[in-house]
Ligand SMILES: Nc1ncnc2c1ncn2[C@@H]1O[C@H](COP(=O)(O)OP(=O)(O)OP(=O)(O)O)[C@@H](O)[C@H]1O
């Protein structure tokens with residue numbers, strides 16, 4: 001049936017030290033450095049007497065320059081994992097190295113600092129301020145960070161997402177795809193090591209979704225920005241280089257996409273074809289019997 005293409009996880013070259021100090025980041029066999037390295041992460045939400053085990057032991061290395069999609073059914077722990085990866089939420093147990101720094105040992109202030117510097121977030125619902133122009137939205141993270149040349153850098157980020165002619169527009173004066181591009185520019189402006197996006201195309205029609213994919217693909221290919229995003233859409237996932245599947249709080253598949261699609265180049269197939277081909281091949285890759 002479906003060819004098994006699950007990637008073997010690379011061997012760990014260097015083990016972590018004893019006392020949670022900065023380590024040299026793990027390097028894979030191609031010489032790529034792990035920007036994110038998590039080991040056996042769990043997350044338990046406590047609600048009164050009830051415990052929800054959202055992550056049940058997730059280990060994952062994300063290397064610089066990777067372009068990854070995370071898929072899985074609703075409630076499988078995708079957003080929980082993204083919040084942990086983005087240091088927005090501490091895991092209940094496990095180890096987490098961000099760019100070689102053991103962040104599970106940091107206090108809230110240091111965590112916030114490292115987060116602002118190293119991670120850019122993009123959300124499904126854009127999270128833009130209503131009465132604020134595109135330029136100002138993108139400048140804001142620089143103001144919090146006390147950065148110089150703020151306007152110039154915000155303009156450059158908006159230019160990178162093709163919005164140099166929309167600087168003074170409010171969100172209500174932009175299309176959904178353009179609003180999401182403002183959010184991407186805002187995530188980009190601090191030059192983070194990694195961009196994390198939780199269903200960035202979830203609220204967009206397919207044309208705007210393609211536009212947003214083009215931006216992510218361009219940033220990844222031409223600027224080498226490591227990108228991880230959550231999607232429910234196997235067609236979107238087919239544009240990334242690696243697909244990770246979660247179910248019930250564990251990774252059930254992790255595979256490379258052999259020839260990622262170029263956004264906007266190939267017409268989206270009809271639903272029937274899509275379900276026949278891509279869905280089976282990508283969404284259920286390698287662990288088909290798990291889903292039957
Ligand atoms: N703040 C919270 N408090 C309690 N339980 C939570 C909390 N956030 C998530 N959960 C639970 O943890 C599990 C994983 O949720 P999560 O939001 O990570 O799923 P998801 O894969 O992102 O789903 P979706 O595709 O619907 O966005 C779910 O069972 C959810 O109900």
Ligand SMILES: [Mg+2]
Pocket residue numbers: 078079080198
């Ligand atoms: Mg979610």
